[in-house]
Amino acid sequence: xxxxxxxxxxxxxxxxxxxxxxxxxxxxxxxxxxxxxxxxxxxxxxxxxxxxxxxxxxxxxxxxxxxxxxxxxxxxxxxxxxxxxxxxxxxxxxxxxxxxxxxxxxxxxxxxxxxxxxxxxxxxxxxxxxxxxxxxxxxxxxxxxxxxxxxxxxxx
Numbered sequence: 001x002x003x004x005x006x007x008x009x010x011x012x013x014x015x016x017x018x019x020x021x022x023x024x025x026x027x028x029x030x031x032x033x034x035x036x037x038x039x040x041x042x043x044x045x046x047x048x049x050x051x052x053x054x055x056x057x058x059x060x061x062x063x064x065x066x067x068x069x070x071x072x073x074x075x076x077x078x079x080x081x082x083x084x085x086x087x088x089x090x091x092x093x094x095x096x097x098x099x100x101x102x103x104x105x106x107x108x109x110x111x112x113x114x115x116x117x118x119x120x121x122x123x124x125x126x127x128x129x130x131x132x133x134x135x136x137x138x139x140x141x142x143x144x145x146x147x148x149x150x151x152x153x154x155x156x
Contacts (some may be wrong), residue, residue, distance in 0.1 A: 006139060013100070013107055015070040028085050030077060032070035039064040046140065070111070077106060080126050089113040097123040101143045102130040111135065114131045 001007045002024050009026040010019050011048045013054065014080045037046045037057060039066035041064025048068065049125060057066040089095065095114040102108045108130075115121070115135045123136040124147045132139055142148045 001155060004155065007096070008091075009105075011088060011110060013084045013104070014042060028081050028109075030071075030081055030085060030087065032068075032078065032081075034070055036069045036070055037066040038069055040067050041065070045069075082106065085110050086113055090117045092117070092119040095119040095121050097121060097125075097129070097131060097136065098148075099125055100129060123146075 004011075009028060010024050011028045011030055012019055013030050015029065015031050017033060017035050037045070037048050037051060039046075039059035039062060042059060042062045044051075044059055044061050046057075047067060048152055056063065057111065059066055064066075067074055088153045089110045090113050092114045095111060097111055100107075102111065111121070112135075120138075121131070121136045122138045122140065123132055124142070124144050125132075126141065127141060128139070
């Protein structure tokens, strides 16, 4: 859908790189990624697969501890991703809300930014969320993978 121009960006709380593996290019990883590690001492970056055998992992340059590049509970969302997510939500004509309860802050505020700017909402979820009855225009009940596959077929 991104290749055809239906989707301009993806704002995700997933840290697993699945959107990129599926071919998406403009992915905003709200909670970071499990694909990389950063040294807490010298800020060197590493591919996480290089350290699957060593726990905890240490930097080969300075022997500092390596931290996964995802957001731990209580840590702030990276400012660049937060700003870009707010920008994209404010530009959206249509906002697809997929598989969330909408409970986690600050990610739960992003849909309200799109709503404030009059985006139309399509929610895909296995059950209703806190957004369903307040801002959603179309609710598609079901597993995201199944519903998105049907949408892809309709748009082809």
